[in-house]
Amino acid sequence: MTQPDNFGFGEEAALLKDSARKFLADNFTTDKLHRMVASDHRPERISACAWDRDLWQQMVRLGWTSLAIPESAGGLGMPLAAVAGLVEELGRAAFPCPLLGSLNATYVLTACGNDGEAALTEIAEGMTATLAITNAEGSWDLADTGVDSTSGQLNGTAYFVQDARKVDRLLVSARTTKGLSLYWVATDAEGVTIRPDAIVDLTRDQAHVIFENVQAQAVSNNGVAALSHAMPAIWTLLAADITGAAEWQLQATVEYAGTRQQFEHPLGFFQAVKHPLVDVMVLIDQCKSLVYNAACAFDTEPKRVAQFAHMAKASASECAAFASSRSVQSHGGIGFTWECFIHLYFKRQKHSQLLWGDAAWHRAQLANILIGTAA
Amino acid sequence: MSESARQDSPEQAEFRDYCRQWLASNKPKEPSVRLPLSPLEIMTEEQLSYLQGWQKSAYDAGLVGCDYPVAVGGGGRTDCQRVANDEMIAARTPFMPNVIGLGMAAPTVFHHAQEALKERLLPRLFSGQEIWCQGFSEPGAGSDLASVQTFAERKGDRWVINGHKVWTSLAHFADWMILLVRTDRSHKYDGLSYFVVPIRAALGQGVTVQPLIKITGETGFNEVIFENLEVDDGYRLDELGKGWQVAMTTLLHERGAGELQTPRSGGMKSKATHSSNTANLIELARCTSRNGKPAADDPLIRDRIMQLVIREAGLGQNQRRARVSALQDHPARLLLQNKLLASEIAQAIGATAMEVEGASASLYLGDDNAPAGGQWPMAYMNSYGMTIAAGTSEVQRNILGERVLGLAKSK
Ligand SMILES: Cc1cc2nc3c(=O)[nH]c(=O)nc-3n(C[C@H](O)[C@H](O)[C@H](O)COP(=O)(O)OP(=O)(O)OC[C@H]3O[C@@H](n4cnc5c(N)ncnc54)[C@H](O)[C@@H]3O)c2cc1C
Numbered sequence: 183m184t185q186p187d188n189f190g191f192g193e194e195a196a197l198l199k200d201s202a203r204k205f206l207a208d209n210f211t212t213d214k215l216h217r218m219v220a221s222d223h224r225p226e227r228i229s230a231c232a233w234d235r236d237l238w239q240q241m242v243r244l245g246w247t248s249l250a251i252p253e254s255a256g257g258l259g260m261p262l263a264a265v266a267g268l269v270e271e272l273g274r275a276a277f278p279c280p281l282l283g284s285l286n287a288t289y290v291l292t293a294c295g296n297d298g299e300a301a302l303t304e305i306a307e308g309m310t311a312t313l314a315i316t317n318a319e320g321s322w323d324l325a326d327t328g329v330d331s332t333s334g335q336l337n338g339t340a341y342f343v344q345d346a347r348k349v350d351r352l353l354v355s356a357r358t359t360k361g362l363s364l365y366w367v368a369t370d371a372e373g374v375t376i377r378p379d380a381i382v383d384l385t386r387d388q389a390h391v392i393f394e395n396v397q398a399q400a401v402s403n404n405g406v407a408a409l410s411h412a413m414p415a416i417w418t419l420l421a422a423d424i425t426g427a428a429e430w431q432l433q434a435t436v437e438y439a440g441t442r443q444q445f446e447h448p449l450g451f452f453q454a455v456k457h458p459l460v461d462v463m464v465l466i467d468q469c470k471s472l473v474y475n476a477a478c479a480f481d482t483e484p485k486r487v488a489q490f491a492h493m494a495k496a497s498a499s500e501c502a503a504f505a506s507s508r509s510v511q512s513h514g515g516i517g518f519t520w521e522c523f524i525h526l527y528f529k530r531q532k533h534s535q536l537l538w539g540d541a542a543w544h545r546a547q548l549a550n551i552l553i554g555t556a557a
Numbered sequence: 558m559s560e561s562a563r564q565d566s567p568e569q570a571e572f573r574d575y576c577r578q579w580l581a582s583n584k585p586k587e588p589s590v591r592l593p594l595s596p597l598e599i600m601t602e603e604q605l606s607y608l609q610g611w612q613k614s615a616y617d618a619g620l621v622g623c624d625y626p627v628a629v630g631g632g633g634r635t636d637c638q639r640v641a642n643d644e645m646i647a648a649r650t651p652f653m654p655n656v657i658g659l660g661m662a663a664p665t666v667f668h669h670a671q672e673a674l675k676e677r678l679l680p681r682l683f684s685g686q687e688i689w690c691q692g693f694s695e696p697g698a699g700s701d702l703a704s705v706q707t708f709a710e711r712k713g714d715r716w717v718i719n720g721h722k723v724w725t726s727l728a729h730f731a732d733w734m735i736l737l738v739r740t741d742r743s744h745k746y747d748g749l750s751y752f753v754v755p756i757r758a759a760l761g762q763g764v765t766v767q768p769l770i771k772i773t774g775e776t777g778f779n780e781v782i783f784e785n786l787e788v789d790d791g792y793r794l795d796e797l798g799k800g801w802q803v804a805m806t807t808l809l810h811e812r813g814a815g816e817l818q819t820p821r822s823g824g825m826k827s828k829a830t831h832s833s834n835t836a837n838l839i840e841l842a843r844c845t846s847r848n849g850k851p852a853a854d855d856p857l858i859r860d861r862i863m864q865l866v867i868r869e870a871g872l873g874q875n876q877r878r879a880r881v882s883a884l885q886d887h888p889a890r891l892l893l894q895n896k897l898l899a900s901e902i903a904q905a906i907g908a909t910a911m912e913v914e915g916a917s918a919s920l921y922l923g924d925d926n927a928p929a930g931g932q933w934p935m936a937y938m939n940s941y942g943m944t945i946a947a948g949t950s951e952v953q954r955n956i957l958g959e960r961v962l963g964l965a966k967s968k
Contacts, residue, residue, distance in 0.1 A: 187564040188881045196883035267884075429886075436962050450964030457954040459962060464894055467878075468871030474884060475874045493867045545863035546856070552866060553839060556854035 185482050189474040195264035198249075202268050205244075206275040209237055212430075212523045215276060219384040223520045228380050231347040231387040233278040246281060248306045250288045250415075255299050256306035257288075262415055262477040266422040270473075273426030276385045276530050280348040283312030285419055287353045289412035294364065294402040301366045301401055304351065311351040313416075314340035314367075314391050315409065322539045324355075324362075324409045329393055331356035331363055334400075336373075336393040344537070346376050346389035354391075354398070355405050362405035365398040372396065383533035384526055414491035417538055418476040421491075421498035424534050425470045428505040431527050432462050435509045442514075449512065458508050465501040472497050489551045496544035502531035503541075565640070572623070572637045576644040579618050584648055585611045594831055594932075594939050596656040597726045597946075598777040605688075605730055608654035611822075612685030615653070620645060621820045622659075622683035625667065630680030638818035645822035652823040657727060658682040658689030660819040662735050664810045666753065667817070669794040669803045678733070678753065683820075690731035690756070692722040692781060693804070700952050702737070703746050703801060707783060709738040716740075716752070716793075718763075718786045724946070728766045728779040732757045737804050740797060749800030752792050759786055773938045811947045813899075814892035831932035833903045833910070833940065835866045841929065842913050852913050861909050865902065872898045890961045897953040900943035907937030 218232050241247070250265050251257020265285060272281055288305055290313065291298035305311060317328035318341050329338035336356050343352070346369070354365045367374060373396040379388045402408045436459060439450035449455045476490035483490075506528045510517040517524050539547075549556075565573060588607045599605050615621050620641040625631025653659060659682070666678055681687040698704040707720020718738060728734070734754045741748030756764045763786030768776040795803050809815040824832065831837075839862060842853035852858050875898070878884050879891040910933040911918035918934055920927035944950045958964040 187877065189878070189884070191881060191884060199883070432962075436964060439964055448965040450958065450962075451967055453951070453955070453967055456958040456962075456964050456967065457951070459964065460954045460957045463890070463957065463962065464898065467875055467891060467894065468868065470884070471874030471878045472867070472871050474878060474881075475870075490870075493870055496863070497867050497871060542860060545860050545867070548863050548866065549859040552863070553842070553853050553859060556856065556859065557850060 185475070185478045189263045189478040190261045190481060191263045191267065191474060191478075195261070195267050198260075198264055199267035199271060202246075202271040203274070205241075206271060206277060209240075210234065210275050210277055212276075212526070215278075215385070215526060216523055219278065220520065220526065226380070228378055229384075229387045231378065233348060237277075238279050241279070241281070242308050247284050247308065247310065250285050250292075251302050251306050252292060255302035257302070262418065262480040263474055266419060266473055266477040269419045269422040270426035270470075273423030274430050276427055276430070276527060278345075278348075278385045278387075280310040280312060280345045282419060282423065283345050283349055284310045286313050286412070286416045287311035287351070289415040290353055290364065290408055291366075291401060293408040293411035297401045298408075301351070301353075309351055310349040311353055312344050312346060312349045314343045314346075314352045315355040316340060316342045318390075322543060324406050324413070327355045327357055327362065329354055329356040331358045331365070331398075331400075334397060336365060336367070336396040336398050339390050339392050341390045342379075342537075343376075343389050343391050345387055346391055347378060347387050352391060353401075354393070355409065358403070360403065362409075363400045364402040364405045364408060366401050367393075367396060367398050371398075381533070383529045385530045386533060410488075413538075414476060414487040415480050417491045417495035417544070418473055418480065420534055420538055421469060421473045421476070421494040424498040424502045424531060425466060425473055427527050427531055427534070428462070428466045428469070428501050431505045431509040431524070431531070432459065432466060434524065434527075435459060435462075435512050438513055455512055459512065462501075462505045462508050465497070465504055469494065469497040469501040489548060492544040492548040492551070495539060496541045496548065499535045499539075499541035499544070502535040506531045506535075566636070568635060569637055569640050572634065573640045573644060576620060576641050577648075579620070580644055580648040580650070583614060583618065585614070585651060588651070592651065592825075593775065593777070594936055596652055596654050597942065598771070598773075598775045598939065599654060599727065599730065600776050605654055608651055609685045609688075611651050612653040612655060615645070615650070615820075615822065616684040621653070622663070622679070623820075624818060625663070625679065625683075628672075629667065629675045630683050636818075638820055642818065642821045646824050649824045650822040651825045653685065653820060654727075654730075655682065655685045655688050657691050657735075658685075658687070658733075661691055661807045661811050662689040662733070662753070664815055664817040664819075665735060665751075665794065665803060665807045668806050669751070670753070671791075674753075674791065682733075687732040688727055688730045689733045689735065690725050690728040690781075691807070692725055692728075692734045692736040692754070693807075694724045695721055696723055700949060702804070703749065705737055705739055705749065707736075707738045708742075709740050709750060709752070709788075711740075712787070714790045715787050716790065718752075718754075718783045718788065720783050722781040722783075724769070724778045725766075725781045726778045726946075728756070728781050729768060729776070734781070735807060737800055740800075744798075746801045747798045749804070750797050751794045751800040751803040752788060753794065754786070754788055754792060756781070763787065771939075772941065773935050808948065811896075812893065812953075813895040814889060831929070831936055833906045833933075833936045835862060835869050835906060838862055838865065838906055838910050838913070841910055841933070845913050845915070845917075845928065847915065852915075858909075858913060861912075865906050865909060868898070868902050868905070872902060887961055890957075893953070893957055893961060896943075896947060897950055897957070900940065901950060904937070904940035904944055907933060907940050911937055 248257040253259040373394040375392040472494040476494040479487040623632035623637040627633040709716040740750040845852040922931040
């Protein structure tokens with residue numbers, strides 16, 4: 183199969199992206215975000231998990247959480263390129279919500295086949311979810327987990343669980359005698375304890391989740407296969423989020439460089455400011471193009487999707503790092519304060535940069551595909 | 558089916574089939590001489606005539622100038638040059654020698670010349686029978702192009718030209734030159750005018766072409782001296798004093814951001830050619846031994862190569878995305894990055910290739926032991942031509958920062 187020239191990004195996708203951008207611009211300003219998440223500046227604070235549930239419910243009603251769900255399970259079955267367009271806009275707004283987690287769970291559950299259908303239907307009906315598949319080390323190897331399963335009972339701890347306190351369901355990977363299985367667990371189930379992490383990023387919450395004799399139903403007994411199938415979509419969507427956030431960083435910094443004057447010129451006059459901002463733009467565009475290429479491959483060129491998604495997330499991680507670095511530096515002293523909105527995106531991007539594999543990790547995987555594993 | 562084939566209009570689809578069939582039986586034979594990296598390093602008549610033969614046959618077959626009107630020697634088609642380019646590149650044909658003609662002179666002449674002049678000049682430009690060069694840069698005017706001093710003085714309905722152009726690629730083979738001159742010393746921009754000049758006909762009679770030797774040891778560019786050269790006013794493009802605006806048409810196309818698609822072929826794979834891309838770099842790393850193992854097994858080299866693979870793929874996908882308006886916020890943002898990215902990526906690939914070769918990267922074309930015939934060090938050196946010519950990378954970053962991001966204009 184080959185990819186359509188327009189990334190499969192058709193009229194419907196364009197409409198969705200535009201309306202999401204407008205919806206967020208109208209309803210969720212950066213000023214509002216700052217008031218909501220940055221009230222406590224103490225370095226020792228425990229993340230507050232502040233978010234706008236009412237606005238989130240409107241998004242659910244707009245159908246955003248069921249875009250990726252196959253029509254057979256009550257969703258809209260939109261292509262990943264369209265979903266990526268929406269996520270790019272959420273990244274631009276840095277809107278705290280469990281959309282990415284729910285989409286991630288959707289792609290994994292879809293890969294589980296029939297056994298995942300009931301859970302998908304729950305998401306289609308408005309339930310939210312997140313992945314609980316990472317161990318204490320933060321290993322991105324899909325076979326690694328901090329949770330064990332013995333005769334349908336889960337014990338252990340999942341780490342680095344994103345937006346855990348915002349969701350209704352967890353998609354947990356656990357080791358069995360036969361390999362790795364996936365389980366669909368309610369966050370309020372007996373034996374589940376959510377321990378919030380104190381994190382840098384103010385726009386997300388994160389937790390480790392403790393399982394003590396939790397009764398659970400498996401949605402897949404071949405967890406590695408289901409996760410491997412879904413991971414390219416998960417990397418691509420995070421890269422889309424990074425793209426949107428980086429564009430916010432670029433535009434905010436360009437605006438500042440146009441107004442702030444030093445040495446009788448706006449900052450943007452000086453090439454030591456101008457040229458790095460152009461390089462930020464170049465990285466954003468590289469990343470964005472690779473995101474839609476990977477998204478399109480997910481639906482039309484499955485043989486090469488892993489390769490393309492590694493490229494997208496490696497590129498996105500570089501982009502997140504550089505856009506963040508230049509956004510703070512080009513603002514000078516004000517960029518170093520809690521009061522300037524720049525720090526919200528800086529922290530979100532540093533979080534995204536490392537999540538689900540940093541640039542070097544993705545490049546190492548890419549090399550294994552393109553060159554072959556080293557002797 | 559190729560990526561773009563799916564989106565073809567009926568005209569494009571039919572034309573694509575035609576190109577494919579024609580190319581299947583008309584691909585040129587292996588050259589008997591080493592071909593340079595690009596048309597800008599053509600040094601000998603043998604290289605030129607091989608490449609000219611190819612361009613002529615491609616033009617006669619209708620694969621060059623497809624989107625120009627029939628009256629000026631074009632194919633009269635709509636958005637079909639892109640199709641021909643896809644197919645020529647897929648068929649790995651040689652590149653076309655008349656690059657400056659096709660990429661810069663043709664769109665400029667087309668947009669700014671009188672009808673009769675277009676009809677006279679364009680057919681032989683497209684066929685490659687007449688080679689073109691570009692007389693813009695001068696010893697004192699490079700990045701600050703509008704400060705050119707070569708002067709054209711009016712004499713009835715003729716002009717007398719005096720001055721000194723440098724870095725003039727292909728001038729040693731050129732029949733024609735697009736020439737930016739000053740016609741008024743009191744205005745920097747509005748004092749410029751634009752001519753097409755038959756330079757070959759005037760060699761030794763007002764025009765002197767002297768080769769300049771490049772960093773690689775190759776020739777390919779020249780200095781061109783004008784001493785009281787007389788040209789007819791009919792060779793002026795657009796109005797007097799509008800030279801800067803005309804030059805903008807040229808530069809936009811030179812940087813790959815113009816509206817007329819430049820005919821492009823290339824990618825020929827043979828002993829005679831070299832191309833700085835990551836596929837060749839990976840091949841090199843596989844074949845190069847390091848501590849008894851392939852260099853391609855070294856984790857640092859792998860990481861370096863993957864960084865380049867990603868940049869190269871990103872540029873390819875930028876070009877694809879540039880045709881999807883719903884995925885762009887600014888119409889020129891991607892197009893204006895093309896030249897900057899292509900040249901800097903090629904440079905980084907060349908640099909990495911030399912590191913992969915290690916000590917053997919010291920060996921040049923004349924050494925039988927040089928890996929890949931010594932082409933990588935040559936390609937690396939040549940890559941600076943691309944980051945300097947057509948507006949340096951620094952100038953490109955100024956343009957992007959000012960036109961796309963709206964930052965204050967730098968001096
Ligand atoms: C291989 C090759 C082929 C060429 N072919 C042709 C041709 O066919 N016809 C033709 O007319 N010209 C040609 N040129 C000339 C080319 O266009 C000029 O070399 C180029 O525009 C730079 O001008 P310059 O060499 O005078 O360098 P300068 O303008 O003197 O620049 C020197 C350095 O200063 C930097 N610099 C200058 N101004 C600024 C600024 N405002 N901001 C930041 N940095 C700045 C430049 O980026 C560069 O690094 C060719 C050049 C090369 C290398």
